[in-house]
Amino acid sequence: MSEDYDVVIAGAGPAGAQCARDLASRGYDVVVLETEPEEQFPRTSNKSTAGTFPSMMTAFGIPDDVVMNYTDSVVLESPNDHFVQEQAGAVLEFADFKWFLVDDGREHGAEYRFDARVTAPIMENGEIVGVEYNGSEEVYGKIVVDATGPSAPLAKALGVSDLKRENHAIGIEYELEGVDVSHPGFADLTDAMMLRLDHNLAPGGYSWIFHTGEDTAKVGLCYIQNDIHERNAREGFTIDDYLEFWMETDPRLHGAERIEGIQHRGSAHIQPPGSLSTDNFVAIGDTVPTIDPLWGEGIHKGMKSARAAASTVDACLDNGVADTSAEQMALYDKLWHRDVAPRMDSRLLMTHLLYLAPNERYDTLMADLRRLDENTLAKANRGNKAAIARLLHLGDLPLLAELAQTRHAPGLGDVLKRGVDETANAVPTPSWFR
Structure with a gap:
């Protein structure tokens, strides 16, 4: 086995395996190091609800035979009410899905080493040039990708990951x-x-x-x-x-x-990322983290982050003239914020508001969702502050004030002002808020 590659990827989850699949199909020499033994994969990493949408299936060429059931709607429930949104989805058999990504990557030339636990970066002149695994084994790459999820041994060592308890x-x-x-x-x-x-x-x-x-x-x-x-x-x-x-x-x-x-x-x-890359290095998937903060959907986001990383590798290694400096690798940061998780701060704000609310407010939310048009709901789900404000009531001001006092909430003042303006002309405030 070679010990020198174009790209070394730590982790064979959806993000890592998709990144390898993209890069191998473009002719790059890629190796993936996965902690689990091949005969057990993915026993301990089979942890996703595996709910996703046809847009992901189409964009990444995922076959129907890894789908347990295609769904027609998304239902939101509160303790005493519900809201139904007609929207196609897919519930995957997660293990089959992961094996498809691995097998397809192998067919395109990606190498996989199972039972290979990544432990630390190999550093030269302050830059990562490879990784140590299984204690004493080493492998080198022009670019290293950490796709190990929250454990993030490489991203943490490089100061890229700052996950908060x-x-x-x-x-x-x-x-x-x-x-x-x-x-x-x-x-x-x-x-x-x-x-x-x-x-x-x-x-x-x-x-x-x-x-x-x-x-x-x-x-x-x-x-x-x-x-x-x-x-x-x-x-x-x-x-x-x-x-x-x-x-x-x-x-x-x-x-x-x-x-x-x-x-x-x-x-x-569930937090905004700090940095996403540095010299010769990017972090993808839940390592960043990339999971959708509002509803926890991680597959599509992780796959998008993998594709953004592959595009960055392509730009940095194009035509054999390698420039893997932090400045060049920062292309990944731009693609991540533009394509993977735009308006992350606004969606995090909405997440904090949602989970801070009492059960009674969830019942009211169902009625609010029914009165608003689909376009407004879609905008709110994407983190549009004006659309989020249309879901607020004057009685929500104590929640907003508490959120402002207890945690950093980007854009909170703007949303609060919009909320007051919107609710002044909105439907009557529900009786429990009066």
Whole structure:
């Protein structure tokens, strides 16, 4: 095996494997180092809900045979109400999806080394030139990509990653059979992806039911381990306890049984990235982090970050005249903020507001979503401040004030002013806010 490559990628998740796939198809000499043994892959890294949208499938040439179920709608639930948005989606079999990316990359010439735990960067003259793995093994590359997720051994060592504990989100998911997806009194979840806002089930986060066909579904929850979670948490409850509690109290899950051997656990950080690159180096996927802060969708974002990294490699190594200086590698930062996660600050603000709100406000939110047009909702989801303001009520001002006092909130003053102006001429304030 060669020990010198154009690109060394640490991590074979969707971001790392897609980056290798893109680069190998362009003729670059690429090696991917993956912690898990090949015969077990991806047992411990099979941690995603794997909900995504046709735009990702089309953009990255993902075949239908890795899809568990195509969905027709997205349902948002509060404790006592719901909102249905017709929107096509896809629930992937995550392990099959990851193996497709690996196999396709190999067909294009990417080399994979499994059972290869990356431990540290190899440095020369203050710049990364390769990586150490499994304690004493070494491999070198003109450019190194960290796609290891929150562990981020390379990005942390280089000062690119600055993940904060208070922004750490954890999640757990079961795959169940015997789920009643059309139970009376609830939205019909047949061929739907449902997200529920309810502090009783996921304090400071959300829970979900993704229909995977017939009476089966992916059922899970996640939350950020911060002050909002602590305020609403049940004493002594772990994340496992919350999921068991939901299964015991939701009539749709009565009688449902876990599919043996299938449980997914994962974590990510919900925060803006600091730097994204430096000399000879970029960080992609959850290493950055790249996950969507509002609804936790990470596959499409991670794949986009992989493509932005591949484009950066192409620009830096084009025609054999290598310029991998920090200034040139910063192209990745520009592409990330333009194409991968535009308006990240506004979406983070919306995330904090959403999880800070009490359960009663979630019921009101469902009514707000029904009164607004689809264009406004789409803009709010993209982080448009004027559209976000249209979801606010005068009674939300205490939430905004608390957010301003307790955390850095870019653009909060602008949103607050817009919110006052918008709500002055909006529908009557709900009675619970008066």
